[in-house]
Amino acid sequence: MRNLPSPQMAARLLACVRERRPRVHCLMNTVVQKFTADGITVVGGIPSMTSSREEIADFVAKADALTVNLGTLDAEHRAVILRAVEVANAGGKPWILDPVHCDYSPSRLAFARDLIALGPTIVRGNRAEMELIGETGACLRIQTGPVDHLADGRATVRIANGHRWMAAVTGTGCLSGGVIAAFMAVEKDPLNAAAGALAVTGVAAECAARNAAGPGTFGVALLDALSALGEAELVSHARIEHDQG
Amino acid sequence: MRNLPSPQMAARLLACVRERRPRVHCLMNTVVQKFTADGITVVGGIPSMTSSREEIADFVAKADALTVNLGTLDAEHRAVILRAVEVANAGGKPWILDPVHCDYSPSRLAFARDLIALGPTIVRGNRAEMELIGETGACLRIQTGPVDHLADGRATVRIANGHRWMAAVTGTGCLSGGVIAAFMAVEKDPLNAAAGALAVTGVAAECAARNAAGPGTFGVALLDALSALGEAELVSHARIEHDQG
Amino acid sequence: MRNLPSPQMAARLLACVRERRPRVHCLMNTVVQKFTADGITVVGGIPSMTSSREEIADFVAKADALTVNLGTLDAEHRAVILRAVEVANAGGKPWILDPVHCDYSPSRLAFARDLIALGPTIVRGNRAEMELIGETGACLRIQTGPVDHLADGRATVRIANGHRWMAAVTGTGCLSGGVIAAFMAVEKDPLNAAAGALAVTGVAAECAARNAAGPGTFGVALLDALSALGEAELVSHARIEHDQG
Numbered sequence: 130m131r132n133l134p135s136p137q138m139a140a141r142l143l144a145c146v147r148e149r150r151p152r153v154h155c156l157m158n159t160v161v162q163k164f165t166a167d168g169i170t171v172v173g174g175i176p177s178m179t180s181s182r183e184e185i186a187d188f189v190a191k192a193d194a195l196t197v198n199l200g201t202l203d204a205e206h207r208a209v210i211l212r213a214v215e216v217a218n219a220g221g222k223p224w225i226l227d228p229v230h231c232d233y234s235p236s237r238l239a240f241a242r243d244l245i246a247l248g249p250t251i252v253r254g255n256r257a258e259m260e261l262i263g264e265t266g267a268c269l270r271i272q273t274g275p276v277d278h279l280a281d282g283r284a285t286v287r288i289a290n291g292h293r294w295m296a297a298v299t300g301t302g303c304l305s306g307g308v309i310a311a312f313m314a315v316e317k318d319p320l321n322a323a324a325g326a327l328a329v330t331g332v333a334a335e336c337a338a339r340n341a342a343g344p345g346t347f348g349v350a351l352l353d354a355l356s357a358l359g360e361a362e363l364v365s366h367a368r369i370e371h372d373q374g
Numbered sequence: 375m376r377n378l379p380s381p382q383m384a385a386r387l388l389a390c391v392r393e394r395r396p397r398v399h400c401l402m403n404t405v406v407q408k409f410t411a412d413g414i415t416v417v418g419g420i421p422s423m424t425s426s427r428e429e430i431a432d433f434v435a436k437a438d439a440l441t442v443n444l445g446t447l448d449a450e451h452r453a454v455i456l457r458a459v460e461v462a463n464a465g466g467k468p469w470i471l472d473p474v475h476c477d478y479s480p481s482r483l484a485f486a487r488d489l490i491a492l493g494p495t496i497v498r499g500n501r502a503e504m505e506l507i508g509e510t511g512a513c514l515r516i517q518t519g520p521v522d523h524l525a526d527g528r529a530t531v532r533i534a535n536g537h538r539w540m541a542a543v544t545g546t547g548c549l550s551g552g553v554i555a556a557f558m559a560v561e562k563d564p565l566n567a568a569a570g571a572l573a574v575t576g577v578a579a580e581c582a583a584r585n586a587a588g589p590g591t592f593g594v595a596l597l598d599a600l601s602a603l604g605e606a607e608l609v610s611h612a613r614i615e616h617d618q619g
Numbered sequence: 620m621r622n623l624p625s626p627q628m629a630a631r632l633l634a635c636v637r638e639r640r641p642r643v644h645c646l647m648n649t650v651v652q653k654f655t656a657d658g659i660t661v662v663g664g665i666p667s668m669t670s671s672r673e674e675i676a677d678f679v680a681k682a683d684a685l686t687v688n689l690g691t692l693d694a695e696h697r698a699v700i701l702r703a704v705e706v707a708n709a710g711g712k713p714w715i716l717d718p719v720h721c722d723y724s725p726s727r728l729a730f731a732r733d734l735i736a737l738g739p740t741i742v743r744g745n746r747a748e749m750e751l752i753g754e755t756g757a758c759l760r761i762q763t764g765p766v767d768h769l770a771d772g773r774a775t776v777r778i779a780n781g782h783r784w785m786a787a788v789t790g791t792g793c794l795s796g797g798v799i800a801a802f803m804a805v806e807k808d809p810l811n812a813a814a815g816a817l818a819v820t821g822v823a824a825e826c827a828a829r830n831a832a833g834p835g836t837f838g839v840a841l842l843d844a845l846s847a848l849g850e851a852e853l854v855s856h857a858r859i860e861h862d863q864g
Contacts (some may be wrong), residue, residue, distance in 0.1 A: 160407040160423050162650040171834050176789070177720060178650050181693035187724040203426035203450070205693070230422060234432040241726065297601065299411040299421070340832065342585065343691040344416050345597025352835025381762075405652040405668050448671035448695070475667060479677040542846065544656040544666070587830065589661050590842025 134286055134324030136367035137370030140360035142316050142325040147173035154192035155307055156180050156210050158229065160281050161300030164348070165196075168304035171356035172329065174311035180209050189216040193314035195224035196306050197244065199237055207240060223250040223313040223322075227306045232257045250319050253306055269319040271309075273302055277327050279320060288323050289368040290331025296342035301351070304360025305330045308355075328367040333358050335366060378533055379569030381612035385605035387561050387570040392418035396559030399437035400552055401425050401455050403445025403474060406545030409593070413549035417574065417603035418554035421511075425454050434461040438559035440469035441551050442489065444482055452485060453540025459492050468558040468567075469496040472551045477502045495564050498551055514564040518547055522572050524565060530570050534613040542589035546596070550575045553600075573612040578603050580611060624776055624814030626857035630850035632815040637663035641804030644682035644799055646670050648690025648698055648719065651790030652837070658794035661846035662819065664801035670699050679706040683804035684713035687734065688794050689727055697730060704737050705852050713740040713803040713812075718794045722747045740809050743796055759809040761799075763792055767817050769810060776814050779858040780821025787834035791841070795820045797805060798845075818857040823848050 131136070152175045157165050162178050169176040177188050182205065190193055195217045197210055217224045226249040228241035238261055245252060245265050253271040254262060270283040277288040295301040308330055312322040336358065337350035388538070396566040397420045402410050407423050414421040422433050427450065434440055440462045444457055462469045474591035483506060490497060490510050498516040499507060514526040522533040540546040553575055557567040581603065582595035622628070638809045642665045647655050652668050659666040667678050672695065679685055685707045687700055703800040716739040718731035728751055735742060735755050744752060759771040767778040785791040798820055802812040817855035826848065 159404045159421070159649050160411055163654060164408060166650055167787075167838070170787055170789060177723065178648070179691050179720065179724075181691070181696075183726050184692065184724040187660065187726070188720075191723055201424050201426070202429065204428065206426075230424070230433075233422065233436055234424075234429040236428050236432070285810070295410075297415055299408050299415060325754050341598075342595075343598025343601045344412070345594040345601070348412070348597075349594055349835040349839055350832075352838075353831075353833025356833045356835070403668070404649045405656055409653060436656075446669050446671070447674065449673065451671075475669065478667065478681055479669075479674040481673050481677070516671045542657075542660055544653050576763070587840075587842075588843030589657070590839040593657070593842075594839055609731060 133284060134369050136328065136364040136369060138321055139325035139328040139367050139369065140363045142312050142322065143329055143363065144360060145315040146311050149315055150175055150191040151311050152177065152191060153194050153196065153307055153310045153314065154188050155196045156197070156213055157196065157198045160200060161303045164300040165304045165307045167352050168355060169307045169311055171352050172308050172311055176307065176334050180206060182209055182212065183212050186216045188215045190220065192222065193251050194310040195222060196227065196310040197224060198227040198229055198303055198306060199231065199241060200207060200229040202237055210244070214244065218248065223319065225249060225253060225306055225310050225313065226250040227303060228254050228258050228262060232261050251309065251311060251323055253309065255302070269323060271323055273305065279323055281320050284320060284371055286320060286369060286371040288324060288327040288331055289370065290328055290335060290366065292334040292338040294338055294341065294344050294347040295334055298348040304373065321358050324369055328369055329358060329363060332363050332366045378529060378616050379566050379614050380612060381573065381609040383566055384570035384573040384612050384614065385608045387557050387567065387604070388574055388608065390560040391556050393593070395420055396438040396550055396556050397422065397436060398434050398439050398441065398555045398559065400441045400443070401458055402441065402443045405445060406548045409545040410549045410552045412505060413600060414552045414556055414596050416597050417553050417556055421552065425451060425455065427454055430454050430458050431461050434458045435465065437467065439467060441472065441555040443470060443472040443474055443548055443551060443602060444476065444486060445474040447482060455489070459489065463493065468564065470496040470498060470551055470555050470558065471493060472548060473497065473499050473503050473507060477506050495558060496554065496568055498554065500547070514568060516568055518550065524568055526565050529565060529616055531565060531614060531616040533569060533572040533576055533605055535573055535580060535611065535614065537546040537579040537583040539583060539589045539592040540579055541594040569614055573614055574603060574608060577608050577611045623774060623861050624811050624859050626818065626854040626859060628811055629815035629818040629857050629859065630853045632802050632812065633819055633853065634850060636801050639805055641683040641801050642666055642667065642681060643684050643797055643800045643804065644678050644687065645686045645688070646703055647686065647688045647793060650690060651793045654790040655794045655797045658845060659797045659801055662798050662841050666797065667834040670696060672699055672702065675699050675703050676706050680710065681702045682712065684800040685712060686717065686800040687714060688717040688719055688793055688796060689721065689731060692727060696757050700734070704734065713809065715739060715741040715743060715796055715800050715803065717793060718742065718744050718748050719778055722751050729807060740803060741799065741813055743799065745792070759813060761813055763795065769813055771810050772779040774810060774861055776859060776861040778814060778817040778821055779860065780818055780825060780856065782824040782828040784828055784831070784834045784837040785824055788838040813845060814859055818859055819827065819848060819853060822853050822856045
C-alpha cells in the first residue's frame with residue numbers, strides 16, 4: 130500500500146534535507162536567482178545557478194536534483210536547458226519544470242511542451258499556465274495557488290497552507306520550485322516530496338506573515354521562517370488533504 | 375484648460391492602478407529586476423521581465439506600458455529593445471526610457487539618443503544623465519534627485535518628496551521608472567502619471583524611513599510602504615509644485 | 620619596515636572609502652548583483668555592473684578598482700572579463716578575482732588559472748576553491764571561511780570576525796569581494812586593503828546578527844550595519860592577527 134503524504138512525513142523529509150544537504154542546480158530566470166538560492170540554502174540545500182553551455186553538464190552532474198524555470202528565456206538558455214535535462218535524465222536525477230508565463234508567449238508554451246515530452250518528474254505552474262499546458266503524461270502535476278493541487282494519476286493531494294502576501298512577492302513560486310527540488314533529492318516519490326516541500330513553504334509563510342508588516346518584510350521573514358521552522362510546528366500547522374485516486 | 379498634477383490626482387491614480395492592475399513589461403537591467411518587479415506588484419501592477427528576441431513581441435503586446443532601462447546593455451539586449459519599442463509604438467502603448475549610466479559610455483549615450491528619436495513618452499534620468507542627453511523632442515523629461523523636476527514644454531512640475539536613503543539603495547530609480555509605467559497605463563497625460571507615481575514613491579519612501587534602521591531595512595520597508603500607502607496619507611504628504619509653462 | 624594591518628588601519632581605510640567614494644566596476648554573477656552593489660554603496664563606494672563587450676572598456680576606464688567574479692559564466696562573459704582585465708592592467712588599476720565554484724567545472728578552473736596568469740592583485744575563494752587553484756604567483760591569496768586567511772608571501776594575516784549566518788545568505792562572499800575592491804582603490808598594499816575590508820564586513824556581520832531573527836533579516840541588517848559601522852566599534856571588535864612571514 131502506498132504511503133501518502135502527511136504532516137509527519139513532511140517533517141521527516143525536512144529533517145532529511147537539513148541533514149543530507151542536497152545539491153540543487155537551478156536554471157532559473159535572472160529575476161529571482163538570489164531569492165531562490167537563499168530559499169534553497171535556508172531549507173538545508175546547496176544551490177548552484179550557472180547556465181552556460183560549456184559548464185552546465187558539469188554542474189548538473191554534481192547536482193542531486195534540477196529545477197528548470199522558463200522565466201527570461203532566450204535561445205542560448207533553451208539550448209542550455211535541453212543539455213541539462215539530457216544530463217539529468219541520463220543520471221536518473223529528478224527534475225521539476227516551472228513553465229513561468231507560458232500563457233504570455235506561444236513559443237514559450239511550445240518549448241514547455243517539448244520539455245514535458247522529455248519526462249520531467251514534476252510540472253508546477255499556476256492555474257492559467259497548467260490549463261494551457263494540458264496533458265503532461267506520467268509526471269506529477271502541481272497547480273499552485275491559495276490551495277495547491279497535486280495529482281499524479283493515482284492520488285490527488287491538496288496543501289491548504291500559505292499566505293496572500295506570497296502573491297505580492299516576485300519569486301515565491303520559483304523559490305518553492307527550488308525547495309521541491311531539494312525534497313525530491315531525498316525522497317523518491319515525487320508526490321511525497323512535493324507535498325512536504327509545499328507544506329514547509331506554506332507553513333513558513335504563515336509564520337513569516339506574523340513577523341511582517343507588508344510584502345517587503347514578508348519576503349525577508351519567509352527566509353527566516355524556512356530556516357527556523359520546527360518539526361513540531363510543521364506537524365501542527367501543515368494542512369495536507371488527500372483522496373486516493 | 376489643462377488639469378495639472380495635484381496630491382488628490384496622485385491619490386486617484388493610485389486607486390486606479392490598484393483597481394485595474396495594469397501589466398508593465400520591463401526591459402530592465404539584470405541588477406534590479408526583482409526589486410523593480412516587487413515595486414510594480416505592491417503598487418498594484420503586474421510586471422513581466424523577459425528579454426528574449428523570440429518572445430519580446432508577445433510580451434509587449436500583452437502589456438499596457440513598457441519601461442526600457444539601459445543598465446547591463448549588450449548587443450542582444452539592444453536588438454530586443456528596438457523590437458519592443460516598435461511593438462509598443464505600433465500599439466500606441468506608452469513607454470519610458472531610463473538611460474542609466476549613459477554618462478559612462480559613449481556607445482550607450484548614442485543608443486539612448488537613437489531611442490529618443492523613436493519617441494518615448496517619457497525620458498527619466500539623474501542630473502548627469504539628463505544633461506548629456508540634451509534635447510528630447512516632444513517627450514516628457516524627468517530629472518530625479520532630492521527634488522524631481524518634470525517638464526513637457528508646456529508645464530514644469532517639482533516633486534519634493536523622498537528620502538536620502540533612496541540614493542543608498544541600488545535600483546530605487548529603476549523601481550520608480552516601473553511605477554511610472556504602471557501609472558501611464560491608467561492616465562493618458564504623462565505629466566500627471568509621472569507626478570503621481572513619483573509622489574507615491576517619494577511619500578512611501580518617507581514612511582519607509584520611519585520604519586527602517588538603515589539602507590538595508592529601508593529598501594525592504596519601501597515595498598511595505600508602497601503596498602500600504604493610504605490615499606489620505608498621500609494627499610497630506612505629497613509635495614507637488616508647478617508653474618504653468 | 621612594513622606597516623601591517625591593524626584595527627586602527629581598518630578604521631582609517633573605512634573613513635577613506637567613505638570620503639573618496641571610489642568607483643568599483645563589478646563583473647559579477649547575475650545572482651547577487653544587487654546585493655553586491657548595495658554592499659559597495661553602503662560602505663561608501665559607487666558600483667557599476669555592466670558586462671557588455673561594447674561598453675566594458677569605458678566602464679573599467681572610469682573605475683578605480685575591478686572585481687571579477689566567475690559565477691554564471693558563459694562564453695560572452697569570458698570575452699568581456701578578458702577585455703576588462705586588459706584595460707585594468709593597462710591603467711594600473713587593482714583587480715580581485717573570485718573563482719566562484721571553480722571546483723564544480725574543469726573549464727571554469729582552467730579559465731580561473733588563465734586569469735591568474737594575467738596578474739590579479741588578489742585571488743579570493745573558499746577552501747575548496749583555493750586548494751584547487753594551487754599556485755597564484757605574486758598576488759595576495761585570501762581563503763575566506765569562519766576565519767579568513769590572507770597570505771602574500773611575506774606576511775600572513777587572519778581575520779576572526781563574522782557570523783555563521785553569512786554562509787546562509789547567498790552572496791556574502793561576493794559582496795565582500797566588492798568591498799575589498801573599494802578598499803584597494805584607496806590603499807596600495809593589497810594586504811592592508813583586504814584585511815581592512817574583511818574586518819569591516821566581519822564586524823558589521825556581528826552587529827547585524829544582533830538585529831536579525833534569521834538569515835533573511837540578517838542579509839538586510841548587514842547592509843544597515845555596513846552603513847552605520849562606527850570607527851570606534853570597528854577598532855574595538857576587529858580581530859586581526861598576523862605573523863611576519
